[in-house]
Each structure stands twice: as C-alpha cells, then as structure tokens.
Amino acid sequence: MLSDKTIEIVKSTVPLLAQAGTVVTEHFYKRLFSHNPELQDIFNMANQQSGRQQFALFNALAAYAQNIDNLDVLKESLARINHKHASMHILPEHYPIVGGHLIGTLKELLPEQFTPEVEYAWREAYALLADICITEEAALYAHSKNNIGGWSGTRQFVITNKQVESELVTSFTLTPVDGKAVITHKPGQYLGIKVKPTDAQYSEIRQYSISQKSNGENYRISVKKELLPAAGIVSNYLHTLDEGSVVELYPPAGDFFLRANNKPAVLISAGVGQTPMLAMLQTLLSDASNQAVTYLHACENTEQHSFNKFLSTQAAAHSRLTHYTWLNQGGSDANFNGLMDINKVAQQLPLNDGDFYICGPVGFMAAIKKQLLALSVADESIHYEMFGPHQDL
Ligand SMILES: Cc1cc2nc3c(=O)[nH]c(=O)nc-3n(C[C@H](O)[C@H](O)[C@H](O)COP(=O)(O)OP(=O)(O)OC[C@H]3O[C@@H](n4cnc5c(N)ncnc54)[C@H](O)[C@@H]3O)c2cc1C
Ligand code: HEM
Structure with missing residues (x-):
C-alpha cells in the first residue's frame, strides 16, 4: 500500500513523464545499455533507433502515475505489457535494473524537479508496479511451463x-x-x-x-x-x-485472441496482418457452432495477395464463411479496388452482435475502427493487434 503522500507526489510528476522528450528517453536507454550491455540481446535495437519503444516505457509510467490510486483502469494495458514481456522472458531480476536507471536518469537530467522526496516516492511506486508485473508474468510463465507441451525460456x-x-x-x-x-x-x-x-x-x-x-x-x-x-x-x-x-x-x-463466445466474427486485416486472423478462421471453421464468419482483407496488389487460394478453398467448403478482398491497385482477385471501405459490405456484417478483430498497419486499423464506430459497432466489440509497440487507436 502506498501512502497518500506518495500517491500525491507521484501524481504530481505526470507532466514530467508525459513530456519526457527524446533527451530523457535517449539518456535512459544509453545509461541502461552502457551499464547492462547484456540487455541489448533482449531489446529490439531497431525500435531503439526509430524511437518507437523509447516512448512506450515513459508513456506507460505516466499512465501509471496518473492512475496510481485506481489501478483497475490499467488492467488491459498492463496485461498487454505482461504478455509482451513474457514473449521475451523478462525476469524479476530485470526490474530493479530498469528501475535504477529510470530513477538515475530523472535525477541526473531533472535535478530540480526530481528532489529526494520525489525520488523516495517513485522508488516506492516503481517497486509496487514491478511487483504487479512480476506476479502477472510469473503466472504466465507457470501456465506456459506446466501445461502439456509447455516449456520455459527458449x-x-x-x-x-x-x-x-x-x-x-x-x-x-x-x-x-x-x-x-x-x-x-x-x-x-x-x-x-x-x-x-x-x-x-x-x-x-x-x-x-x-x-x-x-x-x-x-x-x-x-x-x-x-x-x-x-x-x-x-x-x-x-x-x-x-x-x-x-x-x-x-x-x-498475447492478449489478442478469439473471444470464447458464440457471436458471429468479423476478421479484418491488411497485408501481413492476416496472420492472427488465419488462426482464428481455422479455429472458427473447425468448431461445432454454426456462427457466421466474415473475412475482410486488403493488400496492395495480386503479387502481394497471400493466402488467396486458402480462403477460396475454405469459402467453397464452408457456406458460413464470406470473404471480400480489396486490392489497392486492383486485380482479378479483388472484389473491390482501392482502400478497404467497410460501407461496401456493411449490410452483410453483424454490426449489432458481432465481434470485430482488426490487424494491419496503424493507419489502416485507425481508419477501420472509425468506420465501424460510425456504423454503430460497440467499442468493446472491436479488438485489434499492433505489430509493434502498442498505441491506442
Ligand atoms: C504482436 C506482434 C505480432 C507480429 N506478427 C507478425 C507476423 O505475423 N508477421 C510478420 O511479418 N510480422 C509480425 N510482427 C512484426 C515482427 O515482430 C517484426 O517487427 C518485423 O518482422 C520486423 O522485424 P525486423 O527485424 O525484420 O525489422 P527491424 O530491423 O526490427 O526493423 C523494423 C522497423 O524499424 C524501423 N527501423 C529499423 N531501423 C531503423 C533505423 N535505423 N532508423 C529508423 N527506423 C528504423 C523501420 O520502420 C522498420 O520497418 C509482429 C509484431 C508484433 C508485436
Ligand atoms: C515496471 C516496469 C516496466 C514497464 C512499465 C514497462 C513497459 C513496457 C511497455 C509499455 C512496453 C511496450 C509494449 C507494447 O509493445 O505495446 C514494453 C516492452 C518491452 N519491455 Fe518493458 N516495461 C517495464 C519493465 C521492463 C523490464 C524490467 C524489462 C527488461 C529488461 C523490459 C523490457 C521490455 C522489452 C524488451 C520490450 C519490447 C520492446 C523492445 O524490444 O523494444 N521492460 N515495456
């Protein structure tokens, strides 16, 4: 339990973290990798160069500080982080290392705001967050290890x-x-x-x-x-x-998966974003339910159109599967040319009672989510996966 004083101090540092610019994030990662070079085998160094991951950590800490007195709000985003960490075998002993460099960075770069009192509060708050993550990740590791076919590490x-x-x-x-x-x-x-x-x-x-x-x-x-x-x-x-x-x-x-329910499913992807959809599609078509499945896919052209034959074979074998393809440059394997426009097929979609899964580039997913919301699909029925550090759409 954190004291009211700690909560108040940590909350007051939200602007500090939310506005942590490249100077702070770069300093943190330089510090981390120079003291603990072994972590370069875990972090995606290309993400480091593009700066994408650098902000993910500070944004997550800012969200934590903001909601430190109501952590339930963070449940979903923490679960996503825990799954990502589990896919890289992040261990309890890594947490004090990251925490130490985080606090070291803030002390070095922002000595006036990051006073000893603030430091003390953040040490406590970080320890609590680390504990939450370590506990959740331990549960994921136990599941992966103890079930049939399971294992631990690589x-x-x-x-x-x-x-x-x-x-x-x-x-x-x-x-x-x-x-x-x-x-x-x-x-x-x-x-x-x-x-x-x-x-x-x-x-x-x-x-x-x-x-x-x-x-x-x-x-x-x-x-x-x-x-x-x-x-x-x-x-x-x-x-x-x-x-x-x-x-x-x-x-x-991963926390993006087919919901275990008997609602109709709409699987929407662009480019290589169809990979999770294929697992969902095969699962849905092999189950005993007779729910409708709609598969919407967009890609650039015929040459880049993956799994076309597989989809056609499945559609021929399962009358409850409907699939539509958009090719940006057009082609004989397209139902529609140009970018995906959900309105073109809206009448065939379970807008009121379906689950909608989206995966593809961020711009694509944002556009599709907007189209679905405009068609009155409920926000909680829309699920999406990002092939990189998560952003809210
Ligand atoms: C949950 C999840 C699921 C995924 N599923 C799939 C999947 O099914 N299929 C699939 O193909 N991919 C998938 N990905 C993406 C995959 O993990 C990799 O990110 C992808 O293959 C690129 O990795 P890479 O090492 O080839 O490229 P990297 O070398 O890591 O480069 C990736 C990107 O970083 C940027 N970049 C790299 N270097 C620089 C630089 N010097 N300056 C600026 N920017 C730079 C570029 O934008 C580049 O496109 C998934 C990702 C996630 C998070
Ligand atoms: C409480 C502390 C931590 C928080 C709040 C945190 C937060 C995050 C967030 C928000 C992401 C991005 C998730 C996404 O892809 O959407 C992430 C990814 C990642 N985290 Fe953490 N993290 C913490 C601790 C750690 C520790 C201790 C390590 C291990 C040294 C670690 C290693 C990574 C790695 C390697 C990634 C993947 C991104 C990449 O490779 O660039 N994190 N973390």
Whole structure:
C-alpha cells in the first residue's frame, strides 16, 4: 500500500513523464545499455533507433502515475505489457535494473524537479508496479511451463516446411527439435522468436503471430520481408533460412485472441496482418457452432495477395464463411479496388452482435475502427493487434 503522500507526489510528476522528450528517453536507454550491455540481446535495437519503444516505457509510467490510486483502469494495458514481456522472458531480476536507471536518469537530467522526496516516492511506486508485473508474468510463465507441451525460456524448433505465400510473405512451420508436443495457443496469439542473424551484433527477439490453429505438434508463422533499406534484421534473415534450420522460440503469449463466445466474427486485416486472423478462421471453421464468419482483407496488389487460394478453398467448403478482398491497385482477385471501405459490405456484417478483430498497419486499423464506430459497432466489440509497440487507436 502506498501512502497518500506518495500517491500525491507521484501524481504530481505526470507532466514530467508525459513530456519526457527524446533527451530523457535517449539518456535512459544509453545509461541502461552502457551499464547492462547484456540487455541489448533482449531489446529490439531497431525500435531503439526509430524511437518507437523509447516512448512506450515513459508513456506507460505516466499512465501509471496518473492512475496510481485506481489501478483497475490499467488492467488491459498492463496485461498487454505482461504478455509482451513474457514473449521475451523478462525476469524479476530485470526490474530493479530498469528501475535504477529510470530513477538515475530523472535525477541526473531533472535535478530540480526530481528532489529526494520525489525520488523516495517513485522508488516506492516503481517497486509496487514491478511487483504487479512480476506476479502477472510469473503466472504466465507457470501456465506456459506446466501445461502439456509447455516449456520455459527458449526451446529449439526446426523449420519443417517453408512455403512462399506471396511476393513478400513466406510461412515457416516450426517443429520442436525434441519431437515432443507443443502447448496449445489461443487463436490470435504470437510467439517470441530469438535468432542471431549472420552479421548482427546482438541476438534479436521478435514476435510473430501464429498463423494456424493449435494442433499440438507444431506452429506456423508467416513473415513479411521488410523492404526499407535500414530495416528487416530478423524478417529478412528468416527468409534466408531453409527447411532444416533451427531457431529458438519462447512459448505463445498475447492478449489478442478469439473471444470464447458464440457471436458471429468479423476478421479484418491488411497485408501481413492476416496472420492472427488465419488462426482464428481455422479455429472458427473447425468448431461445432454454426456462427457466421466474415473475412475482410486488403493488400496492395495480386503479387502481394497471400493466402488467396486458402480462403477460396475454405469459402467453397464452408457456406458460413464470406470473404471480400480489396486490392489497392486492383486485380482479378479483388472484389473491390482501392482502400478497404467497410460501407461496401456493411449490410452483410453483424454490426449489432458481432465481434470485430482488426490487424494491419496503424493507419489502416485507425481508419477501420472509425468506420465501424460510425456504423454503430460497440467499442468493446472491436479488438485489434499492433505489430509493434502498442498505441491506442
Ligand atoms: C504482436 C506482434 C505480432 C507480429 N506478427 C507478425 C507476423 O505475423 N508477421 C510478420 O511479418 N510480422 C509480425 N510482427 C512484426 C515482427 O515482430 C517484426 O517487427 C518485423 O518482422 C520486423 O522485424 P525486423 O527485424 O525484420 O525489422 P527491424 O530491423 O526490427 O526493423 C523494423 C522497423 O524499424 C524501423 N527501423 C529499423 N531501423 C531503423 C533505423 N535505423 N532508423 C529508423 N527506423 C528504423 C523501420 O520502420 C522498420 O520497418 C509482429 C509484431 C508484433 C508485436
Ligand atoms: C515496471 C516496469 C516496466 C514497464 C512499465 C514497462 C513497459 C513496457 C511497455 C509499455 C512496453 C511496450 C509494449 C507494447 O509493445 O505495446 C514494453 C516492452 C518491452 N519491455 Fe518493458 N516495461 C517495464 C519493465 C521492463 C523490464 C524490467 C524489462 C527488461 C529488461 C523490459 C523490457 C521490455 C522489452 C524488451 C520490450 C519490447 C520492446 C523492445 O524490444 O523494444 N521492460 N515495456
């Protein structure tokens, strides 16, 4: 329990954290990596360069300070952080390291605002937050370890099938080297994959959504090549790997998954964002319910249109599946040309009683959410996943 005084002091520092500019965040990460260089094997150093992750931590701390007397508000965002941490095997001993550098940074850069009294309050508040995270993450680790096919930390998987899906996306089936079972994942969840690409300075961990339903034997991921010159450390490396290559995986994690209910589902994706949708789709079509499933997908052109044949086969086999495709540049495999416009199919959607799942670039997801809200879909029926540090839409 924090004292009223601590709560009041921590709350008063919200503007300090919320406005922490690049000077503060960069100082923190420089400090962290110079004192604890081993953490460079855990953090995504490309995210560091693009600055995306740098703000995620400070924004989360600002939200924590803001709601320190009503932590229930943070439940969802904390769960998301805990799952992300679990996919990288963040451990209790990491928390004091991060906390120490955080407080060190604020003391060094903002000595006038970060007085000894403020420091004391933040030490207490950080310890409480760390405790909450450590407890939640311990529960996730226990689940991953103690269930059939489960494990802890990394486990070696061999690529048993490599399948080109389109110009940019290739799927990899990953089977445990030990030949034993794998733990069930919830459709929509992702894996943390750890590799050390040739030429890379550090080991790299990335998340990839599992693109098939659970089968107890293997997982499949479908990876998009990054084309930007500065980017693509892991995705491009994975594309060079052949069947027989071995990678390390952390157990499935993620709080974006098919809700266990019997509502009609609408799966909406753009580009490689269809990976979690494929796991959801396969799961939905194999269950006993007769709920309608709608699959809406958008991509650039025919060459980049992955899983088209799979969708057509499924639609032919299951009359309750309807699917529509938007190709930005048009093509014979498109129902519509240009960007996705939900209004074009709104009449066929379960706007009042469906669950809507979205995954794709941030701009796409924001536009789709806006369209759904304009059609009076309830906010709580809209679920989305970001392939990078989370932002609220
Ligand atoms: C929950 C989740 C699920 C995911 N599922 C999938 C999936 O199913 N399939 C899939 O393909 N991907 C998925 N991703 C994305 C994946 O984890 C990787 O982020 C993606 O493959 C890119 O990693 P990379 O190492 O190839 O690129 P990186 O080298 O990490 O580069 C990534 C981006 O960082 C930026 N960047 C890199 N270097 C610089 C620089 N010097 N300056 C400025 N910006 C820079 C660029 O914008 C670049 O596009 C998922 C991500 C998450 C969080
Ligand atoms: C209470 C303290 C912490 C808070 C509030 C926090 C918050 C966050 C947030 C908000 C994200 C982004 C989640 C997303 O992708 O949406 C994140 C990701 C991450 N966190 Fe933490 N975190 C904390 C502690 C730690 C610790 C102790 C470590 C380990 C050293 C750690 C390592 C990471 C890594 C590696 C990522 C992924 C992003 C990347 O690789 O750049 N975090 N954390």
